[in-house]
Amino acid sequence: MQVGEVAQTFAATDHRGEPFxxxxxxxxxxxVIFFFPxxxxxxxxxxxxxxxxxAAAFQAxxxxxxxxxxxxxxxxxxxAAKYNLPYRLVSDADGSLRKKFQVPRSMMGLLAGRVTYIIGRSGRLLDTYNSQLSWTQHVTVARAALEAESKAPAGAQATTSA
Structure with a gap:
């Protein structure tokens, strides 16, 4: 998926058993969809x-x-319970979501990739961030992309680049 393209959608059941x-x-x-290993x-x-x-910033x-x-x-x-995570977690045991989103493997193909996809209100991909080791930077990039979109004039497409 490239920035500006319409992002993939999916139906799933989250960690609480709630379908969406x-x-x-x-x-x-x-x-914001973040894949983690x-x-x-x-x-x-x-x-x-x-x-x-x-969470408060994303909620805002x-x-x-x-x-x-x-x-x-x-x-x-x-x-989710141990760390009081307030958002949905989804099991991708069969790897179908990673395949759908084209999440690459990392560390010489040994680890499942760590990639974040930031999708705007329109459904278009605003930005992605792919880093196995810059764990918290995923949040920074996601917030920046969403903040830029919220400040963009109607109909304009705001993007950031990591």
């Missing part, structure tokens, strides 16, 4: 907690935040 469809957010609110690991915990710590931007990993739903429930 990202297509329902189109033309209503922006969406594995719950309870150092980098993933720091990344998830950084999104948690910025009316953004829906969704975390995706290959962990099973029960692990994601425990992860």
């Amino acid at each position: 469809d990202t297509a329902a957010f189109r033309d209503k609110r922006p969406v 594995k719950a309870f690991t150092t980098g993933c915990t720091r990344q998830a907690c950084a999104f948690r710590d910025s 931007l009316d953004a829906e935040v969704i975390g995706v990993s290959a962990d099973p739903p029960e692990v994601l429930r425990d992860f």
